[in-house]
Amino acid sequence: MTNHAPEGLPQVIRHWIGGRPADAADGRTFDVTDPVTNTAYAQAARGSAADIERAVTAARAAAAEWAQLSNRARAHVLHRVADAVESRHDRLARFESYDSGLPITQARGQARRAAENFRYFADVIVALGEEAFRQGGDQISYVVRTPAGVAGLITPWNTPFMLESWKLAPALAAGCTLVLKPAEWTPLSASLWPEIFAEAGVPDGVVNLVHGIGDEAGQALVDHPDVPLISFTGSTGTGRHIIRSAAEHLKTTSMELGGKSPVVVFADADADAALNSVVFGVFSLNGERCTAGSRVLVERPLYEEFTRRLAERAARVIVGPPSDPATEVGALVHPEHYERVLGYVESGRKEARLVAGGTRPAHLPDGNYLQPTVFADVARGARIFQEEIFGPVVAVAPFDDETEAVELANATQYGLAAYIWTRDLRRGHRIAHAVESGMVWINSHNVRDLRTPFGGVKASGVGREGGAHSIDFYTESKIVHVALGEVHTPRFGAAS
Numbered sequence: 001m002t003n004h005a006p007e008g009l010p011q012v013i014r015h016w017i018g019g020r021p022a023d024a025a026d027g028r029t030f031d032v033t034d035p036v037t038n039t040a041y042a043q044a045a046r047g048s049a050a051d052i053e054r055a056v057t058a059a060r061a062a063a064a065e066w067a068q069l070s071n072r073a074r075a076h077v078l079h080r081v082a083d084a085v086e087s088r089h090d091r092l093a094r095f096e097s098y099d100s101g102l103p104i105t106q107a108r109g110q111a112r113r114a115a116e117n118f119r120y121f122a123d124v125i126v127a128l129g130e131e132a133f134r135q136g137g138d139q140i141s142y143v144v145r146t147p148a149g150v151a152g153l154i155t156p157w158n159t160p161f162m163l164e165s166w167k168l169a170p171a172l173a174a175g176c177t178l179v180l181k182p183a184e185w186t187p188l189s190a191s192l193w194p195e196i197f198a199e200a201g202v203p204d205g206v207v208n209l210v211h212g213i214g215d216e217a218g219q220a221l222v223d224h225p226d227v228p229l230i231s232f233t234g235s236t237g238t239g240r241h242i243i244r245s246a247a248e249h250l251k252t253t254s255m256e257l258g259g260k261s262p263v264v265v266f267a268d269a270d271a272d273a274a275l276n277s278v279v280f281g282v283f284s285l286n287g288e289r290c291t292a293g294s295r296v297l298v299e300r301p302l303y304e305e306f307t308r309r310l311a312e313r314a315a316r317v318i319v320g321p322p323s324d325p326a327t328e329v330g331a332l333v334h335p336e337h338y339e340r341v342l343g344y345v346e347s348g349r350k351e352a353r354l355v356a357g358g359t360r361p362a363h364l365p366d367g368n369y370l371q372p373t374v375f376a377d378v379a380r381g382a383r384i385f386q387e388e389i390f391g392p393v394v395a396v397a398p399f400d401d402e403t404e405a406v407e408l409a410n411a412t413q414y415g416l417a418a419y420i421w422t423r424d425l426r427r428g429h430r431i432a433h434a435v436e437s438g439m440v441w442i443n444s445h446n447v448r449d450l451r452t453p454f455g456g457v458k459a460s461g462v463g464r465e466g467g468a469h470s471i472d473f474y475t476e477s478k479i480v481h482v483a484l485g486e487v488h489t490p491r492f493g494a495a496s
Contacts (some may be wrong), residue, residue: 019204047212
């Protein structure tokens with residue numbers, strides 16, 4: 001079975017600097033492969049410090065014009081970007097599916113979500129006011145927001161286009177110009193941004209794209225002294241490295257990092273709803289989801305039945321070519337990542353009881369495929385309990401009471417998301433407040449409200465984005481104090 005290549009694939013994916021396509025300054029490229037055949041279908045420009053320098057120079061040159069636009073004028077441009085994204089819905093979905101291995105039915109939602117990000121932040125920047133404070137009749141103070149400068153955006157390879165929009169939209173709304181470094185494993189959909197921004201009338205140089213390897217182009221962007229803030233989504237290890245590098249120039253950083261999110265299922269839960277949520281939450285997007293509920297903690301009276309049903313459902317999940325509309329789990333993004341996930345499966349075989357999956361589906365002899373995998377009776381010290389796998393693999397463990405449930409939920413270095421299933425809402429709130437995570441869903445799966453803060457605690461991140469929090473990140477706030485009457489300052493040194 002093959003993954004059908006979409007029409008219009010570029011042979012070369014180039015940078016976009018100052019409103020123009022550009023090759024790498026030194027002419028280097030790297031292979032772009034699809035995860036079904038693991039063969040190269042395109043070459044991408046391999047950015048270096050010289051390319052980042054060109055991009056930052058272009059962004060700085062465009063900064064004054066973009067920042068001086070009114071919020072309403074920038075909002076109009078963002079709405080046009082959203083229109084341009086939506087008009088490419090089918091093409092974007094085909095590109096995203098082909099490049100990342102994401103099932104086509106799941107890729108089709110990415111254009112809508114990306115467009116909504118631009119529409120939402122257009123509305124935020126128009127509606128967002130600035131604070132004022134009055135000290136009686138003597139003084140008034142007010143806050144002025146200004147763009148923070150050139151923003152450096154480094155994005156991941158899972159749902160790349162949508163996650164790029166999650167950073168692009170608020171940065172542009174806030175008045176920043178920017179340099180985007182897309183993930184090297186999945187640069188294809190990012191190749192659509194230049195035509196989208198050109199069609200929407202974004203001035204040249206406001207948005208710049210530099211493709212390349214993280215250690216080269218990404219590092220150069222982090223190190224550039226004229227890029228005062230870095231927004232990064234990716235692994236915890238890389239996030240730690242970026243923060244260390246950014247400290248040299250005291251850059252502002254926003255880090256959305258790894259996760260090992262617990263799903264806590266009490267015996268009184270709606271077991272059918274919880275099961276549906278668990279299966280979708282950890283196996284959709286090929287399990288390559290930062291908020292995946294990859295540790296399922298089940299109260300002991302329900303544990304054996306729930307584990308059995310979860311294993312049965314995992315065995316029936318349809319694994320197949322990403323281009324097939326029937327596919328529920330496609331191919332993992334890259335052979336390097338595929339081998340990493342298989343390594344965790346082997347660890348799990350030694351640490352726990354394998355009850356579903358763990359092997360390549362028999363009908364898919366080639367490509368980065370793994371049948372959804374369920375491990376039961378997983379001890380808290382096991383690697384598959386502690387470490388982020390980022391694939392269709394879930395660890396299940398029992399608990400006896402609320403105290404143990406919270407202890408197990410908090411027993412990793414991560415704290416991004418958590419999911420709680422119980423009919424006792426008082427208990428649900430208690431657990432939600434006790435779990436160490438940035439986001440909690442009670443009797444719900446991963447449904448986002450763009451107004452809410454997004455981010456994690458512990459090793460899952462630094463800072464929050466979403467809603468006004470994103471605008472706070474991309475702007476500097478200045479307080480201006482004005483005297484309204486006579487100023488009565490103590491007269492030091494005025495004694496006769």
